[in-house]
Amino acid sequence: MNRGPALDLATFSxxxxxxxxxxxxxxxxxxxxxxxxxxPASRDQVRDALRSLSISDPAQRVPFEEEFYRFFxxxxxxxxxxxxxxxxxxxxxxxxxxxxxxxxxxxxxxxSQTGASxxxxxxxxxxxxxxxxxxxxxxxxxxxxxxxxxxxxxRRWVTDSRGPSPDLRKTIQRTVRPDGDLIxxxxxxxxxxxxxxxxxxDISGSMEKYADMFLVFAHTAQRRLDHVEAFTFSTELSxxxxxxxxxxxxxxxxxxxxxxxxxxxGTKIGEALAEWNxxxxxxxxxxxxxxxxxxxxxxxxxxxxxRTEMARLSRSVHRVLWLxxxxxxxxxxxxxxxxxxxxxxxxxxxxAASVRDLRxxxxxxxxxxxxxxxx
Amino acid sequence: MIPxxxxxxxxxxxxxxxxxxxxxxxxxxxxxxxxxxxFLEGEAGVGKTEVAKALAAITGNQLIxxxxxxxxxxxxxLYEWDYAMQMMEIRLLEARGEAERATARNIMSRDFxxxxxxxxxxEAARDGQRPVLLIDELDRADEEFEAFLLELLSDFQVTIPxxxxxxxxxxxxxxxxxxxxxxxxxxLKRRCIYHWIDYPTPDLEATxxxxxxxxxxxxxxxxxxSAMERLRQIDLFKxxxxxxxxxWAESLKLLGAGGLTPQGLEQTIGVVLKYKDDIDKVQExxxxxxxx
Numbered sequence: 001m002n003r004g005p006a007l008d009l010a011t012f013s014x015x016x017x018x019x020x021x022x023x024x025x026x027x028x029x030x031x032x033x034x035x036x037x038x039x040p041a042s043r044d045q046v047r048d049a050l051r052s053l054s055i056s057d058p059a060q061r062v063p064f065e066e067e068f069y070r071f072f073x074x075x076x077x078x079x080x081x082x083x084x085x086x087x088x089x090x091x092x093x094x095x096x097x098x099x100x101x102x103x104x105x106x107x108x109x110x111x112s113q114t115g116a117s118x119x120x121x122x123x124x125x126x127x128x129x130x131x132x133x134x135x136x137x138x139x140x141x142x143x144x145x146x147x148x149x150x151x152x153x154x155r156r157w158v159t160d161s162r163g164p165s166p167d168l169r170k171t172i173q174r175t176v177r178p179d180g181d182l183i184x185x186x187x188x189x190x191x192x193x194x195x196x197x198x199x200x201x202d203i204s205g206s207m208e209k210y211a212d213m214f215l216v217f218a219h220t221a222q223r224r225l226d227h228v229e230a231f232t233f234s235t236e237l238s239x240x241x242x243x244x245x246x247x248x249x250x251x252x253x254x255x256x257x258x259x260x261x262x263x264x265x266g267t268k269i270g271e272a273l274a275e276w277n278x279x280x281x282x283x284x285x286x287x288x289x290x291x292x293x294x295x296x297x298x299x300x301x302x303x304x305x306x307r308t309e310m311a312r313l314s315r316s317v318h319r320v321l322w323l324x325x326x327x328x329x330x331x332x333x334x335x336x337x338x339x340x341x342x343x344x345x346x347x348x349x350x351x352a353a354s355v356r357d358l359r360x361x362x363x364x365x366x367x368x369x370x371x372x373x374x375x
Numbered sequence: 376m377i378p379x380x381x382x383x384x385x386x387x388x389x390x391x392x393x394x395x396x397x398x399x400x401x402x403x404x405x406x407x408x409x410x411x412x413x414f415l416e417g418e419a420g421v422g423k424t425e426v427a428k429a430l431a432a433i434t435g436n437q438l439i440x441x442x443x444x445x446x447x448x449x450x451x452x453l454y455e456w457d458y459a460m461q462m463m464e465i466r467l468l469e470a471r472g473e474a475e476r477a478t479a480r481n482i483m484s485r486d487f488x489x490x491x492x493x494x495x496x497x498e499a500a501r502d503g504q505r506p507v508l509l510i511d512e513l514d515r516a517d518e519e520f521e522a523f524l525l526e527l528l529s530d531f532q533v534t535i536p537x538x539x540x541x542x543x544x545x546x547x548x549x550x551x552x553x554x555x556x557x558x559x560x561x562x563l564k565r566r567c568i569y570h571w572i573d574y575p576t577p578d579l580e581a582t583x584x585x586x587x588x589x590x591x592x593x594x595x596x597x598x599x600x601s602a603m604e605r606l607r608q609i610d611l612f613k614x615x616x617x618x619x620x621x622x623w624a625e626s627l628k629l630l631g632a633g634g635l636t637p638q639g640l641e642q643t644i645g646v647v648l649k650y651k652d653d654i655d656k657v658q659e660x661x662x663x664x665x666x667x
Contacts (some may be wrong), residue, residue: 049405
């Protein structure tokens, strides 16, 4: 190689950045210094050193090593992302909505061109029966919904004049001020924090129409609440939290489309929940989250597994809400084997087939909050 | 003394009965030489905390440990005034009739300050000493603490309004660990040398067992290590760590078992697996699947 090491590292870190690793200039400088601390002839030492200076998550080990071997040994040709056809292309009909809505408008609809009667039917009509224009309008309404954050008490203290216990540190600090003998007791209370919400959506074939709407719903939740985690599954579990964090709904959904590879596949709820329990429950179950699962319960997997994993999920979260679009129908009975397996571990079974249903979900979250904390 | 090369570091770790994989040695070496904190992640029981203990022993420095928990605040991590002593001092000054001449300085001096682990490590980092500061299970603390830590780790300097600024003469050796029950903010990890500790290879694990468990048979150590490897390949909710392997070896030794038998496995399974579902699963598979 005739290029100096500095140039190499700059190019290498550039390549890493393109793989999604955020390597800082400081880290690049450290890489340069690291070369003097190790045996530059040892491929493994160089690899390990550069790795410890550029990754910050075990999941990044694979892209790192791919880049490393490509870059330093020219073993692997660059492989581009397989170009997924955009399954969410039809979502581009949705336009961003003005964030703040007029509180006077009960339905939270801003400048709707739709007539009042159409609007009324939109509220209750099943998502599966909407045409493209109506679906776009329904999404607009969902995006404009307001959410009530649900709080719980953390272990951290904040100053609060009506708090239950004294703050000795602050009290003493004030005592030593030269303004008299009276000791004003400074009080404190536990700080409140928003309860996290975990949303897990079934995107299998039978759920297609509802899943689209639920993603819009999840995106709105993400914008309104502090801690929202979102996942999708049909045959495999995908985490879409980071995609939904993009402000613009279109780019958020485009991101989801890139992340998720099993649209309209079969339904393996048990496997998906098992994956969630294993990979995510310990990381996300802090602060007693509310788990919200959207699925019609048509499970093609093993229902013994589903029962076990559902039980485990319900033990690691505060409440389990199950949203089933079919539950809106008057003749609905949760009779499928999948629903039978999960029902004992579900706190609330709710319909989720129309705008009105989703509004009911938001209201229920608010009620859960009040009943558990304001008593 | 800080080992000058990776080979010396490896030997020193061996002497402390810490058997590290090669990539971990590189990460530790870089951390020591570049003066950056070492950020260790990995499943529970792979020996993250032990790294700090071994480093303290190798460098002949004091180990200062900060165990994190939710709600951990500056008063417990950095410093706290000793309120009881301050109150008593005020009363004594009054009793001696000296309260008139006393100033706030009297009771806001270093004598009345309780140094918590972070301040301890800054104060101890002088006269050529580089204490080992272990910030254990950072994922248990909350985000507020992380933000505070980020600031502290960049300049090892603390300002106590009543006393002044305390600065470390040289940066302490810092080891942070996380079990990954939640994500640590990227900004903090980027200040550090990051390393994910994997489960050891069966060979390395057998060595660890042989060296750590006195009087264990070489064959037993090998069979334990390969049983562990198989257990970790089963889809368990909580795969066992190295700590469990060592407990397992000790248990078998106590029971006087000559080797790892199906009966021994049944008797000691609770040492290795801590979830009922996992135990059920292994029993369903049968001892042969683990021991063969």
